Amino acid sequence: MRLTDGTKRSYRHCILFGVALALLSGCASAGDAKTWTVTTTEDSSIHSGAFRYILANAGDGDTITFSSTGSTLTSQLYIRKNVTIEGPATIRQTGYQHRIFVVNDGVTAALKNLMLKGGVSSHGGALCNYGDLTMEGCTLTGNSAWIQGGAVLNGATLTMKNCTVSENASAEAGGIINFDVLKMTSCTIVRNIASGSCGGVFSYGETQMKDCVVEHNSASGCCGGVSHANGTLKAEECAIRYNLAGGDGGGIGNSGVLEMKKCSIANNDSGGKGGGIYLPPEKYGESGTVTLTDCAVTNNAASSGGGVFNSVGRDNCSLKDKTAVKNNTPDQISGPYKADSNCTIGTNPNRSSAAFSGYSGETEPEPRSIVGDADVTEVKSALADPTSDIFAAVRTALSNDVGGISGDATASLSGMTASLYYANTFENVAIESRDLVVEYTASYPERVRYYALFSRADGSGFDMPGRGVQFELQPGQTLPDGVTPPDFYVPGEGLMTWRNVVTDNGSYDLEPTTGIVTFRVCSVRAAEATGDTGSGGGCNAGAGGTEGASLALLFAVPLLYFPNPKRNAPKRRERSL
Numbered sequence: 001m002r003l004t005d006g007t008k009r010s011y012r013h014c015i016l017f018g019v020a021l022a023l024l025s026g027c028a029s030a031g032d033a034k035t036w037t038v039t040t041t042e043d044s045s046i047h048s049g050a051f052r053y054i055l056a057n058a059g060d061g062d063t064i065t066f067s068s069t070g071s072t073l074t075s076q077l078y079i080r081k082n083v084t085i086e087g088p089a090t091i092r093q094t095g096y097q098h099r100i101f102v103v104n105d106g107v108t109a110a111l112k113n114l115m116l117k118g119g120v121s122s123h124g125g126a127l128c129n130y131g132d133l134t135m136e137g138c139t140l141t142g143n144s145a146w147i148q149g150g151a152v153l154n155g156a157t158l159t160m161k162n163c164t165v166s167e168n169a170s171a172e173a174g175g176i177i178n179f180d181v182l183k184m185t186s187c188t189i190v191r192n193i194a195s196g197s198c199g200g201v202f203s204y205g206e207t208q209m210k211d212c213v214v215e216h217n218s219a220s221g222c223c224g225g226v227s228h229a230n231g232t233l234k235a236e237e238c239a240i241r242y243n244l245a246g247g248d249g250g251g252i253g254n255s256g257v258l259e260m261k262k263c264s265i266a267n268n269d270s271g272g273k274g275g276g277i278y279l280p281p282e283k284y285g286e287s288g289t290v291t292l293t294d295c296a297v298t299n300n301a302a303s304s305g306g307g308v309f310n311s312v313g314r315d316n317c318s319l320k321d322k323t324a325v326k327n328n329t330p331d332q333i334s335g336p337y338k339a340d341s342n343c344t345i346g347t348n349p350n351r352s353s354a355a356f357s358g359y360s361g362e363t364e365p366e367p368r369s370i371v372g373d374a375d376v377t378e379v380k381s382a383l384a385d386p387t388s389d390i391f392a393a394v395r396t397a398l399s400n401d402v403g404g405i406s407g408d409a410t411a412s413l414s415g416m417t418a419s420l421y422y423a424n425t426f427e428n429v430a431i432e433s434r435d436l437v438v439e440y441t442a443s444y445p446e447r448v449r450y451y452a453l454f455s456r457a458d459g460s461g462f463d464m465p466g467r468g469v470q471f472e473l474q475p476g477q478t479l480p481d482g483v484t485p486p487d488f489y490v491p492g493e494g495l496m497t498w499r500n501v502v503t504d505n506g507s508y509d510l511e512p513t514t515g516i517v518t519f520r521v522c523s524v525r526a527a528e529a530t531g532d533t534g535s536g537g538g539c540n541a542g543a544g545g546t547e548g549a550s551l552a553l554l555f556a557v558p559l560l561y562f563p564n565p566k567r568n569a570p571k572r573r574e575r576s577l
Contacts, residue, residue, distance in 0.1 A: 033062055034058070035065060036054040036057075037066065038051045038064065038065070038067065038070075039067050039068055040068055041068050041069060043072055043074050051064070052073070052077060055077055055079070055083070055085075058081055060082040062083050062084075063083065063084045064085045064086065065086050066086075066087055066089040070087070070089035070091050070114075070115070071089070071090075071092070072092050072094055073091065073093045073094065073095060073098070073100065074094060075095045076101065077100065077101055077102070078101075078104060079101055079102070079103045079104060079107055079109050080107060081107065081109075082107060083110075084109070084111075085109070085111050086112040086113060087112065087113035087114045087115075089114055090115040091114055091115070091116050092117055093117070093118040093119045093120070094118060097121060098119065098121065099119040099120070099124055099125055099126060099128065099143075099145075100118075100119040101126070101127040101128070102127065102128045103156075104130060104131055105130045105156070107131035107133075108131060108132040109131060109132070109133050110135070111133070111134070111138055112135075112136045112137055112138070115138070115139045116138065116139070116141075116143065116151075117139075117141050117142040118142055118143065119143040119151075120143070120144050120145070120146075122145060122147045123145055123147055123148045123149055123177075124145060124152055125143030125150050125151055125168060125169075126168070127151075127152055127153075128149075129152070129153070129154045129155060129156055129157075130155045132156060134161070135159070135163050136162060136163070137162050139163070139164045139165075140152065140163070140165045140166070141166045141167050142167055143169075144168060144169045145170040146170070146171060147170065147172065148170055148171070148172045148202075149175075150168030150192055151176060151192070152176040153176075153179075154179060154180060154182055154205075155180055156180050157180060157181045158183070159183045159184075160182075160184045161187070162185070162186045162187065163184075163187045163188075164187070164188045165188070165189045165190070165192065166189075166191050166192065167191045168192045168193075169192065169195070170193075170194055170195075171194065171195050171196045172194055172197050172202060173197075173200075173227075174192030174193045174217060174218075175189045175192035175200045175201055177198075177201075177203075177204075178201070180205045181206045181207075182201075182205065182206070182207045183208045184209045184210070184212050185209075185210045185212070187212045187213075188212070188213045188214075189214045189215075189217065190213070190214075190216050190217065192217045193217070193219075194219040194221070195220050196219065196220060196221045197223050197227060197247070198219050198221075198223040198224075198226070199219040199225065199244070200214045200224070200243065201225075202226075202228075202229070203226075203227070203231065206231045206232055207228065207231070207233040209234070210236050210237060211236070211237045212238045212239075213238070213239045213241070214238070214241075215239065215240075217244075218243065218244040218245070219244070219246065219247070220247075221246060222245055222246075222272070222278070223245055223248075223253035224244045224249065224269070224270070225240045225243030225250070225251045225268060226240060227249070227252070227253045227254075228252070228253070228255070228256045228288075229255055230256040231256050231257070232256060232257040232258075233254070233256060233259070234259045234260075235259070235261070235263050236260075236262060237261070237262045237263065238263045238264075239266070240264070240265045240266075240276075241265070241266045242266075242268065244269045244270075245268075245269070245270045245271060245272070247270070247271060247272045248270055248273045248274050248278045248280070248302075248309070249270055249273075249278030250270035250275045250276065250301070251275070252265065252276070252277045252278065253274070253278045254277065254279055254290060255279070255288040256288055256289075258288065258291070259293075260290070260291070260292050260293065260295050261293045262294050265277060265295065265296070265297045265300065266296065266297070266299050266300065267298075267300065269300070269301045270303070271303070272303060273302055273303060273305050273334070274302055274308065274309035275300030275301045275306045275309075275328060276297045276306070276307045276308055276325075277307070277308045278308075278309050279309065279311055279317065280311055282312055288316060289312075289316045290310075290318070292319050292323045293320045293321045294320070294323060295319075295324075297323070297325040297326075298325075298328065299327050300328045301329040302330075305334035306330055306332065306468075308325060308332070308334070309333075311335060313400070316336075317333075317335070317338070318337070319337060319339035319343045319345075320339075321340060321342065321343075322342050322343065323339070323343045323344075325344070325346070326344060326345070326347050327347070330437075330499065331498070332471070333345065333468070334466055334467070334469070335466060338403075339472070339474070344480060347471065347482075348470075348471060349471040349486060349495050350440070350441035350470075350497045351441075351484070352486060353440065354438055354441070356438050356439075357437040357438075358433065358436045358437040359429055359430060360431055365429045365436075366426070367424035367425070367426055368425050368426075368427065369423065370423045370424060370425050370520060373423070375461070375462070375520070376420070376423040379423070379522045383418040383420055383524065390453065390461075394416070394418050394524060394526050395418075395526075397449070397451055397464060397526070398449055398527075398528065402447050402449065402528060415529030416526060416527065416529055417526070418524055418525070418526045418527075419524070420523070420524060421450070421523040421524060422522075422523040423521065423522045424521055424523075425518070425519070427518045428518055429516065430516055431515060431516070434503055435501050435503050435504070436501075436504075436517050437499060438499070438500065439498075440452070440499070441495070441496065441497040443485075443486070443488060443489045443490055443494065444496075445493055445527075446476070447528035448525065448528075450524065451464060451523075451524045451526060452464070452465075452500060452523060452524070453521065453524060454500075454507075454508040454521050455519065455520035455521070457505075457506070457508055462520075462522055463508075465508070467498040467499060467500050468498060468499045468500075469497075469498045470497040470498055471495070472495070472496045473494060475492065475494040476492060477494075502517050503517075
């Protein structure tokens with residue numbers, strides 16, 4: 001049949017239209033997301049209804065759902081495509097030493113309403129994430145890793161919403177270990193265990209937590225609940241509670257930047273320092289910082305720093321906007337800190353200037369004056385010498401205590417005067433266990449503080465030990481409701497109760513016999529050189545505060561207090577000065 005020119009043109013148009021339609025149809029099919037359904041729990045790479053087969057054949061944008069109860073795996077799965085895997089379903093790993101998922105680098109994936117359990121690996125028992133992974137409504141339980149991350153190792157970006165990480169175990173980070181970006185909202189991290197450090201969440205990267213609960217996790221070493229090594233951890237409206245550490249940091253251990261707002265850190269327990277929060281010593285030029293805003297640190301326990309233990313500096317620990325640190329054992333805060341005037345540190349000052357505990361027998365330790373002894377005369381001279389080590393130690397302590405109060409961020413002093421107030425020895429004091437404890441209370445004007453210097457057991461001179469603050473009222477701050485101050489308190493002045501420790505055969509015990517301690521203490525008044533002549537709250541020892549002052553001075557017994565490692569209520573005797 002011969003075609004006319006017009007017919008040829010019409011035919012060509014039909015062919016072109018058909019080709020274009022076919023191309024468009026083909027493109028549309030290639031771009032459509034597909035939903036796959038898992039119909040069997042069998043682990044198979046050839047069964048078209050098996051999870052392994054579907055995951056291997058799904059394309060970018062596809063969704064995998066389950067009509068079965070889930071999948072029982074015999075080896076790990078790799079998520080290599082941008083897929084959504086949505087339950088409800090349980091993915092159970094039964095293979096020997098296999099985790100469940102690895103999310104590949106460059107992949108954007110989502111896991112929803114899944115239970116992941118039974119995974120075992122060196123790192124990340126349930127999953128290792130190297131992509132951009134979102135988890136919603138998932139539960140990760142019964143997984144383990146013999147090195148890090150009992151449930152999860154995150155090496156990229158992991159977002160978790162309404163997830164539960166429970167009853168997982170590892171040597172380090174029983175629950176989750178994060179090396180990059182971790183974002184958690186309304187998640188629960190509970191009953192995870194670490195044979196080494198960090199029972200709950202261990203982060204070396206950037207972490208955000210909102211409305212999360214970290215509770216009942218435990219670690220044989222440090223950091224029962226959360227450990228944060230570097231980067232920034234921001235937590236808001238979270239609860240860190242009932243966690244246990246054999247070492248330091250019952251609730252949180254932090255050497256990065258920790259910012260917490262409207263959080264509760266409560267009922268955590270440390271076998272070392274920092275029941276609630278622990279800031280370790282400065283290391284490799286980096287040190288942790290903690291800022292607590294409208295938070296509550298309560299009912300935590302440790303050997304020292306029941307609420308907070310700060311090994312670094314005053315600017316590393318800030319309490320703001322009605323933060324409360326109270327009811328912790330054996331003290332509220334050990335180490336320097338700064339606090340807004342509306343914060344609460346403790347609830348009960350001692351009614352007397354000093355109270356001993358931990359001694360044996362019915363007779364309270366009695367002081368003997370050592371004013372005029374050669375070593376005390378050396379201390380007196382050193383306090384008048386701005387180049388001496390003792391002067392520098394007192395100056396640093398005073399700077400930490402008074403710098404930045406009332407909104408003044410300056411932590412340096414324009415000048416300082418320091419004077420010996422009194423000096424005593426307490427000889428052959430029988431003790432109940434390892435430690436003798438004295439709880440000391442002082443009242444002072446704004447730019448004044450009192451300190452105790454203890455003679456070192458090695459005879460090398462006097463030292464200023466750390467103290468644990470039990471109660472603090474800043475100068476000008478109103479007494480909290482229900483708090484009855486000691487008789488010597490002058491309204492408007494500051495008030496503090498704190499504790500120090502003399503351990504049997506420790507740094508300040510001059511008697512080598514076990515079960516008996518002897519120690520020497522010099523009492524010091526330090527003031528910023530502003531002409532202050534405040535009352536000292538019953539601590540004045542006469543004009544100029546000389547060593548000849550009367551025993552109206554609170555240092556007729558020293559500024560010390562010492563912990564009972566059994567954490568039993570110590571025997572206490574109060575002295576009326």
